[in-house]
Amino acid sequence: MPPSILGDLPRRQRYRVYARFVAILAGALGAYAFSVLVQENEYLWAVIPAVVLALATVAEFAVTDLLLDKRFPPESAALLDRLQQKLTTTNIHDAIVDSLNNCVRGFRGCDPSKISSTLHLRVDVLPDSDSGAVPSLIQVSAYTRKSLGGRRWRVLNPAVGLVGRCLRLNDIVWVNFRDRSEYDHRMVSEFGFSSDEVQRHTTSARSYLASPLRDEKQIVGVLYFFSTEPQVFPVAADLVELERTGQDVLRLLRVARIL
Structure with a gap:
């Protein structure tokens, strides 16, 4: 292969x-x-x-x-298998990316070409301790800008980062950075990453927003956006458009029998 x-x-x-x-x-x-x-x-x-x-x-x-599967409880392993099968054999992945792109085009007062976005889904994982399953996130879509963002299928630590904060609070969160120095400092001091982890991030972005994907009141994922322009979020984000995009993504996931 x-x-x-x-x-x-x-x-x-x-x-x-x-x-x-x-x-x-x-x-x-x-x-x-x-x-x-x-x-x-x-x-x-x-x-x-x-x-x-x-x-x-x-x-x-x-x-x-x-x-290889001991990190995931049976329900999570089954979800990951469905994700892989559906997202690699159908057009669901492309439809999700199209929905994210449409959402970005609806943002106000910014350059959409400088915004990248992706979808993370909630998945339970088994940590090394004996504390039982804990909620985490897996990036299931490619970033809408290929040169901006990491590779999909990454399992994220919910205790760190803006996406993890969104999952924990079940609310829209955002952050802005003036420059690379502030980004490096706050990612460690405020968002819980190590210095080595920060160096592997996309460091050209300056404005970030994470919006919860809810199935009724339960959070099942996170819509994640960032821009290389400063001070884009939250002003540029249209809350109605974010909600519409979330419902559209939920519909796609249900049609594919992923959720």
Whole structure:
């Protein structure tokens, strides 16, 4: 599978492909060595590749079906499987991106070409502790501006960042930065990121807004926007347009039987 295709898969699915490739390769080499040694009547030595073959089979199952999914409870794993299947085999992803783009075009007093947006959905994860499942977010759509924003399928820590704040408060939140120095400082002191994490962010943006996606009163996701222009949000945002976009995205997710 080409790297460009693997890069568009969820991380758990990419690791599953890698693990199965390694297991298949190890199994094939073990089977070849076993057949050669048997033909040479080296039955005792043939036990070694036979064991390798058995271990490769067990490892493939353990890594792909146990270790990679242990971070997610069964309901979340099922949701992620539905997301991957629907967003890669139907036009739902493109329809969501179109809806976000239409929302951006409705913003006032700003340059829409300098705004990028994406959709995060709520998904429960199992932290390393024994505290049970906690709500988190996964980025399920590509950013509407390819050069602005990170890769989709990232699972976000709900305790940090503007998106996490939106999830925790179940309310619209926004923030503005004068320059890169203020961005770096506040992302650490106010939003909980480490300095290393901040360096991996898109640092050219200056104005951010996160709006809750609600199914009735329950928050099921976050619509996320940022602009490279300063002081765009919240003034530019049209609350009616944000609500309409949220309902449109919910309708798409329901039609696809994702929610």
